Each structure stands twice: as structure tokens, then as C-alpha cells.
Amino acid sequence: MADSKTAMSTPVIEVNNVVKHYGSVIALSGVSMKVSQGEVLCLLGDNGAGKSTLIKTLSGVVRPTSGDFLVEGKPVTFNSPRDALDAGIATVYQDLAMIPLMSITRNFFMGREPLKGIPPFRHIDFKHCHTVTHEEMRKIGIDIRDPNQAVGTLSGGERQCVAIARAVYFGAKVLILDEPTSALGVAQTSMVLKYIHQVQQKGLGVIFITHNVRHAYAVGSRFTVLNRGKTLGTCAKGEISIDELQNMMAGGKELQTLSDELGGTI
Amino acid sequence: MAQIEQQTTVAAKPDERIRQVGFLTHMMRRPELGAVAGLVLVVVFFFFAADPSMFSLSGLMTILAPASQLGILAIAASLLMIGGEFDLSIGSMVAFTGLIFGALLTNFGQPLWISIVFTLMLAAVMGAVNGQIVIRTRLPSFIVTLAFLFILRGLTLVGLKWATGGSTELRGIEDVVGDGLLRQVFSGVAFQPLFNWLAEHDLIEKFDNGVPKVAGVPVSVLWFVGITGAATWMLLRTRVGNWIFAAGGDPVAARNSGVPVDRVKTGLFALTACAAALVAIITVLDAGSTDARRGFQKEFEAIIAAVIGGSLLTGGYGSAIGAFFGAIIFGLVSIGLTYTQFDSDWFQVFLGSMLLLAVLFNNFIRRKVTGER
Numbered sequence: 001m002a003d004s005k006t007a008m009s010t011p012v013i014e015v016n017n018v019v020k021h022y023g024s025v026i027a028l029s030g031v032s033m034k035v036s037q038g039e040v041l042c043l044l045g046d047n048g049a050g051k052s053t054l055i056k057t058l059s060g061v062v063r064p065t066s067g068d069f070l071v072e073g074k075p076v077t078f079n080s081p082r083d084a085l086d087a088g089i090a091t092v093y094q095d096l097a098m099i100p101l102m103s104i105t106r107n108f109f110m111g112r113e114p115l116k117g118i119p120p121f122r123h124i125d126f127k128h129c130h131t132v133t134h135e136e137m138r139k140i141g142i143d144i145r146d147p148n149q150a151v152g153t154l155s156g157g158e159r160q161c162v163a164i165a166r167a168v169y170f171g172a173k174v175l176i177l178d179e180p181t182s183a184l185g186v187a188q189t190s191m192v193l194k195y196i197h198q199v200q201q202k203g204l205g206v207i208f209i210t211h212n213v214r215h216a217y218a219v220g221s222r223f224t225v226l227n228r229g230k231t232l233g234t235c236a237k238g239e240i241s242i243d244e245l246q247n248m249m250a251g252g253k254e255l256q257t258l259s260d261e262l263g264g265t266i
Numbered sequence: 267m268a269q270i271e272q273q274t275t276v277a278a279k280p281d282e283r284i285r286q287v288g289f290l291t292h293m294m295r296r297p298e299l300g301a302v303a304g305l306v307l308v309v310v311f312f313f314f315a316a317d318p319s320m321f322s323l324s325g326l327m328t329i330l331a332p333a334s335q336l337g338i339l340a341i342a343a344s345l346l347m348i349g350g351e352f353d354l355s356i357g358s359m360v361a362f363t364g365l366i367f368g369a370l371l372t373n374f375g376q377p378l379w380i381s382i383v384f385t386l387m388l389a390a391v392m393g394a395v396n397g398q399i400v401i402r403t404r405l406p407s408f409i410v411t412l413a414f415l416f417i418l419r420g421l422t423l424v425g426l427k428w429a430t431g432g433s434t435e436l437r438g439i440e441d442v443v444g445d446g447l448l449r450q451v452f453s454g455v456a457f458q459p460l461f462n463w464l465a466e467h468d469l470i471e472k473f474d475n476g477v478p479k480v481a482g483v484p485v486s487v488l489w490f491v492g493i494t495g496a497a498t499w500m501l502l503r504t505r506v507g508n509w510i511f512a513a514g515g516d517p518v519a520a521r522n523s524g525v526p527v528d529r530v531k532t533g534l535f536a537l538t539a540c541a542a543a544l545v546a547i548i549t550v551l552d553a554g555s556t557d558a559r560r561g562f563q564k565e566f567e568a569i570i571a572a573v574i575g576g577s578l579l580t581g582g583y584g585s586a587i588g589a590f591f592g593a594i595i596f597g598l599v600s601i602g603l604t605y606t607q608f609d610s611d612w613f614q615v616f617l618g619s620m621l622l623l624a625v626l627f628n629n630f631i632r633r634k635v636t637g638e639r
Contacts, residue, residue: 059522082524093522099515101582101635102508110512111524113505123503150635 010073011036012174012205013058013089018067020053027053028064029229035174035205040196042216043209044249045226051209054226055178058207059091060084072173090167091176094183098159100152104144105133107151108166136165140195157188161195174205181215193219213246225249297576298588300627304574304620305591308598316605323470324480325605333597334490335545336567337590341490341497342541343565344572344589348501349534350514350581351400351407353393356568358418359542360549360561363389365422367547368436368556369429371443378448385543393539397532415565423558440554453551455482486548490590493541497586510534514581570617571596574624578632595620 011034020028028050035041045051056062057069060078069076071087078084084091098107109129116125133147140161142154151159160180167175177196181189196219200206210216216223223240225232225248232248240248312320319325339356346353363385370381396414400407426434443449450456458481464470465478472478501507512520513527521527542561550556573579574595575588599617603610 081522085524091522093519099512099519099582101515101578101632102511106508106511110508110520113508115505122505123499124505124508126503152635 011070012072013207014068014070014073015054015058016068016070018054018057018064018069020050020057020062021065026229028057030067031226031229031231033224033231033234035207037173037205038200038203039221040200040206040208040219042220042223043207043226044211044213044216044223044245046211046249048228049226050229051226052178053229055091055176055207055209058084058176059089085170088171088173089176090170090172090174092160092163092167092178092180094179098151098163101150103148104137104151104154104162105129105147108133108136108147108162108169112170132169136169137162140165140198141191155188156184157191160184160192164192164195164199168199168202168204172204174207175199176207176209178209179211180208181210181212189215211249213242213249217242217245297583297585297631298591299576300624300631301575301588301591301595304595304624305598308595308602312598312602312605315607316602320602320605327480327484329597329601330487330594331484332601333593334484334486335549336564336571336596337490337593338486338493338541338545339564339568340571340575340589340593340596341493341586342538343568344575344577344584344586344592345497345501345510346534346538347569347572347577347579348514348581348584349510349531350517351397351531351534352411352569353396353535353538354408354411354565354569355396355414355418356538356542357561357564357566358415358422359389359392359539360546360564361422361556361558362418362425363539363543364546364550364556364560365425365429365436367543367550368439369425371439372436373429375442378443378446382448382452382547385547386540389539389543390536393536394532396539397535400535401528401531419558422560426556426558435555435557437555439550439556443551449551450485452485452547454485456485456488458482486545486552489544489548490593494586494590501586506530506533511582514583516582567596570621573628574620576624576628576631578628579625583632583635 014034016032017030018028018032019026019030031050031054033041033043033054043051043054053062057064060081060083063077063079069078071089076083076087078087081091099110102110105126109124113124114128115122117123130147134144137144137147142158142161151162154162160177164175164177164180180192180196184192193215196206196208200219200221208216208220217237220237222234222236223245224234225245227249235245320329339360343353343356366388367381367385370376370384371378376384396407396411399405400410403410423434426436430436461470461478461480461482465472465476470478470480501510509520509525509527509530512523512525513530517527545564546556546560549560571592572584572589573592575585575590575592577584577588596617599620600610600613603613603616
């Protein structure tokens with residue numbers, strides 16, 4: 001069903017049967033998933049399901065023990081996060097996206113500073129940087145007075161948005177968002193979710209990792225559920241209800257019983 | 267009531283998310299603010315407590331000469347601290363590179379330029395080794411460089427005894443260096459003609475025979491100012507500067523963004539060692555000798571100057587200009603006390619208090635900057 005929309009184009013990222021062992025610990029024992037342009041794939045799973053390891057694999061931090069990893073249909077091997085970035089895969093980590101003591105501009109261009117001038121006097125083109133930062137922030141509705149202000153002064157939601165805007169600006173094809181809403185309040189969460197939707201409209205592929213089913217259901221086009229290092233299944237939005245998704249993620253019917261006891265609050 | 271409400275909405279209009287940034291807050295964002303305030307305090311104190319001759323030209327030069335030597339180390343130390351690491355071996359590095367430099371000139375009879383180049387290169391390699399050990403073992407740089415503090419100090423003693431046949435002081439460097447342009451770059455005073463001219467026109471103090479009391483500006487002061495400028499430009503304007511802040515601010519986030527954190531840190535360790543070698547070359551040429559106690563405790567003084575200059579011990583924040591002022595404060599206090607009624611034994615008390623104040627102040631500022639509560 002869901003594939004009818006995306007079947008024509010090759011998925012931007014596709015992994016098949018990825019396995020990752022840390023010594024004797026099996027973190028991933030055969031995970032398969034794919035994401036195409038213009039869709040939000042939600043990766044759901046409880047703690048220890050293997051979400052973090054999967055992200056680390058996709059973003060080049062760790063190398064899988066075995067399995068296929070295809071970017072736009074071609075098999076790839078990443079040796080560092082830089083390789084993944086160059087392939088257009090940008091990862092926004094929950095709390096490691098920005099450096100609080102540095103200015104918004106410096107954070108925005110960190111690792112990709114535009115230079116001008118002749119070699120011994122090459123320096124960062126700060127005028128250009130400030131203009132771009134201001135403009136990009138305005139686009140996502142964060143009106144910063146001074147791009148020189150430290151990122152630490154921004155709220156958690158704003159920081160996530162700045163990190164996403166940075167990835168988009170630098171031409172990411174796929175965005176991996178690692179629990180971007182888990183530490184945020186209601187208003188901030190809706191701000192981030194709105195922006196994720198906006199990014200999807202632009203035609204980027206988004207992998208949205210969360211364990212909050214409501215957040216996932218709000219923006220997701222497809223849902224892949226992980227459990228104990230394996231893919232439990234993938235469903236499109238129309239095929240599954242929010243409650244079924246919750247149960248699938250919790251790995252059984254027990255939660256339903258608990259939910260009934262608590263009056264349907266989970 | 268309605269009027270008040272209206273006023274608040276109008277005031278909040280430009281941006282409802284961020285409060286108006288006051289001039290004071292804006293100034294507080296500059297890391298060197300504490301050092302400038304400290305400098306003003308210290309100058310005011312000595313202005314009233316010290317003999318006026320302290321603020322004469324010759325008095326100032328007496329303060330600036332040691333301050334500049336410490337300052338060269340302090341600037342390198344502050345860059346390394348911003349990058350998130352420490353180097354406790356710089357004092358011993360001064361002694362060790364001083365020995366290498368002296369031995370190359372005397373025992374091996376090398377010309378000055380070869381001795382200088384070789385000393386700087388050796389320092390860079392040793393600094394890089396320090397850095398690589400820290401990075402590969404993931405041990406705190408504090409402990410790794412503490413080991414080198416003793417290793418290098420010990421090697422200096424052993425080496426000096428070998429080079430001199432049993433003494434802890436290597437003399438006779440003056441005789442083998444000769445006089446040349448290269449030597450003038452690293453020792454003596456600059457702007458002599460200017461000072462002579464000023465003395466002739468009675469603009470500065472002179473002796474009865476017409477020779478100015480201050481012959482010129484010590485070259486170490488020029489190096490100090492030049493290095494401050496270069497370091498500031500590098501930190502604030504270049505890509506490497508951005509990487510230094512990032513590596514110290516949060517190495518994981520920096521690495522995730524594609525910053526070569528390990529290379530930046532190794533480079534900073536090499537740079538710090540080179541600064542130590544530069545100070546060694548300047549002081550050895552000035553004194554014409556080197557001994558085992560060269561650079562003793564300079565590692566602490568350099569770190570203190572960097573902290574007074576606003577560098578955070580946790581990395582990611584600080585400035586080279588701050589370290590510049592930190593070193594001058596250091597020089598003012600250490601030399602200045604001799605111009606006052608106070609016993610100069612008070613120096614260390616003063617220094618410790620200054621350090622404590624600076625750290626408290628820096629923490630306060632950091633919270634202000636990041637909006638932490």
C-alpha cells in the first residue's frame with residue numbers, strides 16, 4: 001500500500017539484514033528498513049531494541065558486522081561520520097547536536113566553514129555566515145536578534161530546529177533524527193514536529209526515531225518497529241491504528257491490559 | 267492597567283522570544299572582561315599603594331619583560347585550554363628545550379639558525395607526542411603532562427651534567443652566538459634609535475651622559491604582542507579557531523559535525539611546546555646561559571594567567587587577549603609589590619586569591635552566556 005507511492009524511485013537508504021555484534025553482545029540481529037524521498041519513516045522501539053545502534057550504523061559511527069547497506073541503490077561502507085555526511089546522510093543527535101558555549105553562527109557552520117582570502121590569511125567569511133544563519137532561522141520561524149548569541153540561550157526545541165536547518169542547508173538527502181522530541185515540552189514538541197513535516201514537504205527522506213507513538217503518528221508516513229535487535233514489521237499510516245502501533249512496540253497485549261486498568265492513559 | 271499591558275506588548279514586539287540584550291550583557295559575553303576588570307583593579311591599587319616610579323617608563327619595562335615571557339606561554343596555554351586540554355609540562359619544556367638549544371650552540375658548535383630551527387622542531391614533535399598519548403589512551407591530559415613535567419625536568423638535569431661535565435648551568439653561549447640580525451630578533455631590545463631620539467629631545471628620562479634610561483623595548487614584548495594578535499585572529503576569524511572552540515566545547519558533537527578533533531588537539535599540544543621553546547630561546551640568548559631551574563613552575567603561572575584571562579577549565583571558552591591581560595596582571599603584581607610597603611612574600615597570597623576570584627567570576631559568566639540556571 002504505502003509502497004505504491006514510493007516504489008517508482010529507489011529508496012535513498014535501504015538496509016537488509018544488518019547485524020551488529022559488540023563482542024558477545026548482539027545489538028542488531030537482522031534489521032531491514034528503507035526510506036524514500038519525501039517520506040518520514042518512524043523507527044519505533046523500546047529501550048534496548050537496537051535503535052541507537054541502527055542510527056550509529058547509518059551515520060557511519062560504527063560499521064555493521066554483516067548485512068547490506070545501500071544508498072540510492074548502491075552498496076556503501078562508511079568509515080567515519082564524515083563519509084555519511086558526504087553521502088548526504090545527516091544525523092541530528094538528541095543532545096549532542098550543538099555546542100552551547102558557541103554562537104549560533106559558529107555552530108551552524110561548524111565543520112563546513114566558508115572561507116575567503118589568500119592562503120596564509122584565509123579566514124571564515126563571517127558576513128556571509130551571519131546572513132545565511134539569520135535567513136535560515138527566519139525561515140523556520142526563529143527570529144534571532146543576534147547570530148552571535150550562544151546556542152545555550154536557545155530553548156531545546158529551537159536547538160533541535162537549528163540542527164535540522166543546518167543539515168537541510170548543507171544539502172542532506174536523508175535526515176536521521178534521534179529522539180528529537182523526547183526532552184521537550186508540548187509547545188516545543190509541536191514546533192519540532194511542524195518543522196519535520198516542512199522538511200518532508202521539501203522532498204527529503206526523514207528517519208524519525210522515537211518511543212513516543214503519538215509523536216510518530218503525527219508526522220510519520222511509515223512505521224518500522226524494532227524489538228530485541230530485529231524488525232518486527234513495517235506498516236504504512238493507513239494500515240495501523242495508533243493503539244495497535246503502541247501494542248506492537250510494547251511487544252504484546254500486556255500493555256493493553258495495563259492501559260485498560262489505568263483508564264487508557266498510556 | 268490597560269496602558270501597562272499595551273506597553274509590554276509594544277516592548278515585546280521586535281521579538282517575543284528573546285529579551286533585549288543590554289549593553290552590559292553584551293560586554294559580559296566577552297571572555298576577557300574579567301581580565302580587563304582585574305587589570306583596572308590592580309593598576310588602581312598600585313597607583314595608590316606603590317612608589318610612583320613603578321609607572322615610569324623604566325618601571326613599566328621591568329614589569330613587561332617578565333610578563334611578556336610568561337605571556338607567550340599563557341597564550342599557548344589558553345589556546346590549549348579552549349581546546350579542552352592542559353599541558354603541565356611547559357615549564358619543564360622551557361628548561362629542556364633551553365638545554366637542547368644551548369648544547370647545540372656550544373657542544374655541537376651549530377650556527378644559530380640551525381639551533382633555533384632544530385629546537386623548535388624538536389619541541390613540536392615532543393608536543394605532538396604528548397598530544398597523541400592523551401588522545402590514544404584517553405587519559406586526562408592533566409596526568410599525562412604531569413608525568414612529562416618530571417620526565418623533562420629530570421632529563422634536563424641529566425643532560426646539563428653531561429653537557430657541562432657535572433655542572434647544572436651551561437655557560438658561554440654568548441661567545442659562540444656572535445652578533446647578527448637573527449640574534450636581534452630573539453634577544454635584546456628593539457626601537458633603540460627611537461628611544462635615543464626621544465632622549466635627545468628630553469621626551470624620556472636619561473642618564474647624565476645623555477644615554478636613555480630605557481634603551482628600548484625588549485624583543486620578548488614584541489613577540490608577546492605579535493603572538494597575541496596572531497592567536498586572537500586565528501581563534502576568532504579562522505576555521506582552525508572555530509575547530510578549537512568546538513573541540514573543547516564538546517568533542518563528540520564536534521566530531522559528529524566533521525571537525526578533526528584529534529588533529530586539532532595534537533596541533534595545539536605542538537604549538538604549546540613551541541611556545542615553550544620560543545621562551546627558552548629568548549631567555550637563553552638574553553642570559554647567555556641556561557640552567558636546570560629555567561621555567562620552574564611556569565606551567566602553573568601560565569594556566570593561572572589563562573584562567574584570569576577568562577579561559578574555562580572545562581574548555582570551549584576563553585580568549586587570547588584575556589591571557590595577554592592575565593600575564594600583565596601577573597607581572598604587575600609580582601614586580602609591583604617591591605615598589606610598595608608590602609613584603610613581596612604576599613605575592614603568592616595575592617595570586618591565589620586572584621585565581622579563586624577569577625574562577626568564580628568565569629563560572630558566573632558562563633552561566634550568563636549559556637543561559638544556564
